[in-house]
Amino acid sequence: MTPTRREFLKTGAAAASALGLGMSACSPNAAEEQVRPLSILILGGTGFIGPHMVRYAQSRGHTLTLFNRGRTNTHLFPEVEKLKGDRDGDLLALEGRTWDVVIDNSGFVPRLVRDSAELLHGSVGRYIYVSSVSAYADFETPGFDEDYTLGTMEDNTVEEVTGATYGPLKVLCEQAVQEIYGAAATIVRPHYIVGPGDSTDRWTYWPVRVAEGGEVAVPGTPTDPIQFIDARDLTGWMIRLAEDDVGGVYNGVGPEHLLTMEAMLAVARDASGSDATFTWMDADFLGDQNASFPIWSAATGETAGLHQTSGARARQAGLTYRPLDETIRDTLAWWAEQDDERRSQMRAGFRMRPEVPGGPTSMEAMMAGEVSLLERWRAQTG
Numbered sequence: 001m002t003p004t005r006r007e008f009l010k011t012g013a014a015a016a017s018a019l020g021l022g023m024s025a026c027s028p029n030a031a032e033e034q035v036r037p038l039s040i041l042i043l044g045g046t047g048f049i050g051p052h053m054v055r056y057a058q059s060r061g062h063t064l065t066l067f068n069r070g071r072t073n074t075h076l077f078p079e080v081e082k083l084k085g086d087r088d089g090d091l092l093a094l095e096g097r098t099w100d101v102v103i104d105n106s107g108f109v110p111r112l113v114r115d116s117a118e119l120l121h122g123s124v125g126r127y128i129y130v131s132s133v134s135a136y137a138d139f140e141t142p143g144f145d146e147d148y149t150l151g152t153m154e155d156n157t158v159e160e161v162t163g164a165t166y167g168p169l170k171v172l173c174e175q176a177v178q179e180i181y182g183a184a185a186t187i188v189r190p191h192y193i194v195g196p197g198d199s200t201d202r203w204t205y206w207p208v209r210v211a212e213g214g215e216v217a218v219p220g221t222p223t224d225p226i227q228f229i230d231a232r233d234l235t236g237w238m239i240r241l242a243e244d245d246v247g248g249v250y251n252g253v254g255p256e257h258l259l260t261m262e263a264m265l266a267v268a269r270d271a272s273g274s275d276a277t278f279t280w281m282d283a284d285f286l287g288d289q290n291a292s293f294p295i296w297s298a299a300t301g302e303t304a305g306l307h308q309t310s311g312a313r314a315r316q317a318g319l320t321y322r323p324l325d326e327t328i329r330d331t332l333a334w335w336a337e338q339d340d341e342r343r344s345q346m347r348a349g350f351r352m353r354p355e356v357p358g359g360p361t362s363m364e365a366m367m368a369g370e371v372s373l374l375e376r377w378r379a380q381t382g
C-alpha cells in the first residue's frame with residue numbers, strides 16, 4: 001500500500017452563484033492540486049453511482065479495481081481492472097491483494113459486508129461504506145444530524161432487504177465496518193441520489209415532467225423542503241475523503257441551504273424553457289384520491305424532517321454542490337439519450353390507483369391521469 005494521506009496544495013475553491021438558491025457551487029480544481037495517486041478498490045462500480053465515482057477517480061489520477069459479478073453494464077471501463085466474484089460466498093479474487101482504500105457501494109446484508117470487511121482487513125488502509133439516511137429510526141425531527149437515533153430490527157438475523165429492513169440492515173452493516181476498522185472506517189449516508197444514470201426515475205420524473213410543460217400537478221405546498229444529492233457531487237466528495245484519509249460518519253445530503261419544491265420546479269422550468277405552471281394540492285386530498293408523487297413527502301408528522309437532514313458535517317469535510325440547473329440540464333440530456341423503449345416507460349412518477357398503474361408507466365398516461373386529478377381538485381376547491 002502507498003501512504004493514504006495525500007499532499008496537496010489547497011487552492012481554495014471558487015465560489016459560484018447558484019441561481020439565488022444559496023447553494024455553494026464550487027468544486028475543487030484537480031488541475032491546481034497535487035493529488036497523491038491512490039489504489040482504490042470499489043465493491044460494485046458499474047451501477048449508478050459507481051461509474052461517476054470511477055470517472056472522477058480517474059480524473060484525479062487514481063488506479064481503480066472493480067469487484068462485481070460481471071452482470072451489470074459490462075461494457076463500461078474496459079481499461080479498468082475488474083475482479084469477478086460474488087459478495088455472497090465468492091471473494092476469492094480479493095485475496096492476497098492490497099489497496100489504499102476500499103469503497104463499498106454494494107453492501108446491503110450485514111453478513112456479506114462483514115465478510116468483505118474481514119477479508120480486506122490489513123489489506124486496505126480505509127473502508128468507506130455507502131449507507132443511507134434510511135439508517136435513522138425516524139424522520140420526525142427537522143434538522144437531525146448524524147447522532148440521531150438509528151433504526152433497529154427485532155430479529156438481527158433477517159437478511160431479506162425490504163422497504164422496512166433496508167435501513168436497519170444498513171445500520172448493522174455500518175456497525176460491522178466500524179467494529180473491524182475503528183478509526184479507519186468512513187460511513188456515508190446519502191439522501192436520494194439523483195442525476196444522469198439514475199435507474200429509478202424518482203427524481204428524474206420532475207425535470208422530465210416539467211419539460212413537457214402545461215399544468216403540472218404538484219403535491220403539498222410551494223414552501224415544502226426537498227433534498228437530494230447529485231451523484232457526481234456525492235462520489236467526487238467520497239473520492240476526496242479517500243484522498244484525505246478522512247474517517248467518521250456523514251450524511252451525504254444537499255443542498256447547502258433549504259430548497260423548496262417551488263424553487264426546484266422553477267429552476268427546472270427555466271432550464272428546460274418550458275411553459276409549465278404548477279397547481280399545488282394538499283396531502284389530504286391526494287390521500288383521498290389515492291394519488292402519489294415521487295421524492296416529495298409532507299413536511300409534517302412522520303416525515304417532517306425527511307427533507308431537512310443536516311449536511312453540515314459533510315460540508316465541513318469538503319462536500320460541495322454544483323448548481324441545481326446543471327443537475328437538471330444534465331439529467332434531461334441523459335434522459336434524451338436513452339432509447340425509445342426506456343423513455344416510453346418511466347419507472348417512477350405520478351401514480352393514481354387504479355387509473356395510473358404502479359409499474360413503469362408512460363409520461364402520456366401519467367399526464368392523462370394528471371388532467372383527471374386536476375379536474376377533481378378544481379371540483380373540490382372551486
Ligand SMILES: NC(=O)c1ccc[n+]([C@@H]2O[C@H](COP(=O)([O-])OP(=O)(O)OC[C@H]3O[C@@H](n4cnc5c(N)ncnc54)[C@H](OP(=O)(O)O)[C@@H]3O)[C@@H](O)[C@H]2O)c1
Binds near residue numbers: 050051086130
Ligand atoms: N439511489 C439512491 O437514491 C440511494 C440513496 C441512499 C443510499 N444508496 C446506496 O448507494 C449505493 C449505490 O449503489 P449503486 O447501485 O449506485 O452502486 P454501483 O457501484 O454503481 O453499482 C452496484 C454494483 O454492485 C455490483 N453487485 C451487486 N450485487 C453484487 C454481488 N452480490 N457481488 C458483487 N457485486 C455485486 C453490481 O455489479 P454486478 O451486477 O455485475 O455484480 C454493480 O457493479 C447502495 O449501497 C445504496 O444502498 C442509494
